Amino acid sequence: MTNSTIRETLLPFAQPDIDQREIDAVSEVVASGWLTTGPKTVEFEKQFAAYLGVKHAVSVNSATAAMHLALEAIGLQRDDEVITSTFTFAATAEVVRYFDAKPVLVDIHADTFNIDPVQIEAAVTPKTKAIIPVHVAGQAADLDAVHAIAQKYNLRVIEDAAHSLPTCYKGRLIGGISDLTAFSFYATKTLATGEGGMITTNNDQWADRCRVMRLHGMSKDAWKRYTGEGSWRYDLIAPGFKYNLTDMASALGLVQLSKLETMNARRVAIAAQYDTAFGGDPALITPVLTADSTHPYHLYILRLNLEALTIDRAAFIEHLRQANIGVSVHWIPLHMHTYYANLYGYQPEDYPVAHAVGMSCISLPIYSKMTDADVTDVINAVCDITTRHRAG
Secondary structure, three states: OOHHHOOOOOEOOOOOOOOHHHHHHHHHHHHHOOOOOOHHHHHHHHHHHHHHOOOEEEEEOOHHHHHHHHHHHOOOOOOOEEEEEOOOOHHHHHHHHOOOOEEEEEOEOOOOOOEOHHHHHHHOOOOEEEEEOEOHHHOOOOHHHHHHHHHHHOOEEEEEOOOOOOOEEOOEEOOOOOOEEEEEOEOOOOOOOEOOEEEEEOOHHHHHHHHHHOEOOEOOOHHHHHOOOOOOOOOEOOOOOEOOOOHHHHHHHHHHHHOHHHHHHHHHHHHHHHHHHHOOOOOEEOOOOOOOEOOOOOOEEEEEOHHHEOOOHHHHHHHHHHOOEOOEOOOOOHHHOHHHHHHHOOOHHHOHHHHHHHOOEEEEOOOOOOOHHHHHHHHHHHHHHHHHOEOO
16 A cells, blocks of 8 residues: 555544534533433424424434334234344344344345335235334435335334434435334434434324333323422333433534534535545445435445455455554344344345345445545545456
8 A cells, every 4th residue: 555545543434523512512411410311302302303394203312222112112012023124233123122023134225225125025924013124324215115015014114214314205304204213313323412312203102102111111201300390209101111311412412403414415525525536446336326315424335346356345444444544334234143143044145135235345434524635535545445456
């Protein structure tokens, strides 16, 4: 690798866009003495729902919690089945296992990496209760096709929208389209509160159930028992969970929400630079965009055409690291992990598209704090590798 393509310091793979506004907002909460769920969280929920144009936004401490509570709200039971993509993070399927239910994995489209609706319908059985489409990197799955299947077989749709803020599907923001939607505010996400998540829905009953179950199954607005409006009396109506979001995290979320459009525009601009730089290289396959969805570029997933290279994916990643470029992989498909392979007898080739994508993709840095110089460093490092290791 040439000296001109090596940074002096490591470029992180991901970094939240935090400035003095977030610091001041959290300091204000700390000074108030109200550290856990309280008025800031209520305000965050209100503003988040208003932004998406959805009736209810229920804050929780992760997208994992959001999907868990969404499945609980629709009444998932032991031995039920939930169809989802094998090309996703652990949380999407593990929440189904929390109920001793079965996550039924299906394959993906080779271009968008999103779930293949044809495979969904083929996987429906009398035990199927829901579908969890995953919006990979933020670009929406084919929701019209998913909803058509759900309506045909009387299934619920819970979107894994951990990457999809803000994403528009056919002109509508993700969050109010399906039965329930789960968002993530993890430190690397497009809106970051460190840890955190949100459930959105237009269904009053499900929203109420999620609010109760996120805090030990206590009757709703239990946090108010520590305010002048509250009472020491409370009632447990179900064995719930400890999934509530803190006011410190919500203070971060409110500022991040106000910056969301600006941060999104910067990621889109970086993706355009990557597309231009990599689009003509036969060793690289840039993200494919659909006409139905915008792309927030939570991730920029670059697929390697390994037949055009003399090195494998692992070596490509190592060369990027030697150039001080942070890099990651999204994902090793679920069916290739020990737990699911042992439990259900999966073989790597059972899902050929996800297997091929999972073995050839890398995720490049893309976040709003990146400078043009940072972007140039990534481009130069990638192009240097493909130039030096081109087959033929």
